[in-house]
Amino acid sequence: MSFEAEVIPLFIGGVLVVSSFELIVGCVLLKNKKSACKKFVLHVITMLIGFTFLIRSIFANWLNVKFAIASISNSTNIGLFGIFWCVSVMLIVSCIQECLKKQIDEIV
Structure with missing residues (x-):
């Protein structure tokens, strides 16, 4: 595919910056919930x-x-992206469920 020269490093850098920010903020917010x-x-x-x-x-x-x-x-690369993305979504849903476990148990 054709892209402007600036797009590629900006995309890669953007993914790394956003992921780093997500990791730091997430770990700070979840510091009391180790699992x-x-x-x-x-x-x-x-x-x-x-x-x-x-x-x-x-x-x-x-x-x-x-x-x-x-x-x-x-x-193959697109398929592997999809598989890892799916695992990533399942992990974040599991993380949310664990954080809400007390409230879910009270409802049931």
């Missing part, structure tokens, strides 16, 4: 792994990544 904090950290890690596959697929030419068959590699 939820661990799940939150795993959420950020799996999300970043997923973004790595997405970035590799979208910006392969700029990153000088050479594929034997680009269409297969891109399809």
